[in-house]
Amino acid sequence: MKSLTIGLTQFAAVEDPATNLDSSERLVRAAAAKGAQVICLQEMCSTLYFCRSEDPALFRYAEAIPGDTTARFGAIAKELGVVIVLPLFEKRATGLYHNTAAVLDADGTCLGKYRKMHIPEDPGFHEKFYFTPGDLGYRVWETAFGKIGVLICWDQWYPEAARLTAMQGANVLFYPTAIGWLAEEKDTLGKAQHNAWETVQKGHGVANGCFVAASNRVGREGDTIFWGQSFVSNPYGEVMARTPVTEETAEAVVCDLEQLEEFRNIWPFFRDRRIDSYDPILRRWID
Numbered sequence: 001m002k003s004l005t006i007g008l009t010q011f012a013a014v015e016d017p018a019t020n021l022d023s024s025e026r027l028v029r030a031a032a033a034k035g036a037q038v039i040c041l042q043e044m045c046s047t048l049y050f051c052r053s054e055d056p057a058l059f060r061y062a063e064a065i066p067g068d069t070t071a072r073f074g075a076i077a078k079e080l081g082v083v084i085v086l087p088l089f090e091k092r093a094t095g096l097y098h099n100t101a102a103v104l105d106a107d108g109t110c111l112g113k114y115r116k117m118h119i120p121e122d123p124g125f126h127e128k129f130y131f132t133p134g135d136l137g138y139r140v141w142e143t144a145f146g147k148i149g150v151l152i153c154w155d156q157w158y159p160e161a162a163r164l165t166a167m168q169g170a171n172v173l174f175y176p177t178a179i180g181w182l183a184e185e186k187d188t189l190g191k192a193q194h195n196a197w198e199t200v201q202k203g204h205g206v207a208n209g210c211f212v213a214a215s216n217r218v219g220r221e222g223d224t225i226f227w228g229q230s231f232v233s234n235p236y237g238e239v240m241a242r243t244p245v246t247e248e249t250a251e252a253v254v255c256d257l258e259q260l261e262e263f264r265n266i267w268p269f270f271r272d273r274r275i276d277s278y279d280p281i282l283r284r285w286i287d
Helices: 017-033 056-061 068-080 153-157 159-166 186-208 258-266
Strands: 003-010 038-040 083-093 096-104 110-115 140-143 146-150 172-176 180-182 211-215 218-221 224-227 231-233 239-242 249-256
Touching: 003 017, 003 211, 003 231, 017 038, 017 068, 017 249, 038 172, 068 083, 068 096, 083 146, 083 172, 096 146, 110 140, 153 159, 153 172, 153 186, 159 172, 159 186, 172 186, 180 186, 186 211, 186 224, 186 231, 239 249, 249 258
Parallel strands: 003 038, 038 083, 146 172, 172 211
Antiparallel strands: 003 249, 083 096, 096 110, 140 146, 180 224, 211 231, 218 224, 231 239
């Protein structure tokens, strides 16, 4: 295929998972109506970002993958003829949970899932309490519209994750996300934090000759103000589309896949990698 049209979505979640899934479906349909072929929903699209505190009662929101929600959105994918990246809170077993994204092909098939590898622990982001680190590795799927890779939120800060995904042939790196400002930091650090978030992901696209698509959430949950601004960038790191800070959005962004071959031929980063020199990367730190 010469092009791929990405669907960007974002919305403010509420406490009721059923309502959030209805919002997710509405945005998938809106993006598809604009021509989107591969549509990415925000991290844990069925729930609030409950990791702001530690509460064992919240494990009740976890669900099997595949399960009822993947079946519902698989049917939607088939009806609309689109690919859906569907991030959910996965219950693998009692006491064993993952932050996961299922990939649903345009015929409704669940191609597989990616489990978030990097799990943060910061004020307002207590994910280590809820999520076991992913154990499926970095994955790429051959969808009806081309090869895509999926990483999740905190993974977006790690060049190793982007590289290993791109090395499997991904044309697009999708980053479903839930990131925002802490209220007490927004005025002093907000602009810099957002700049760092967008810049590092654009850099992954440049370093690997990929398109990057990040779908964030919006709204305020407790002391966290999600900054929206979901975006698509091209292999040169240019932002092709960026959504608003506060508004629910469904957009479609056309990506020229032939640009990838041109870019990689001009800047052959994969050719010039010195793989014989990278063993120390497997160490935690070099003293």
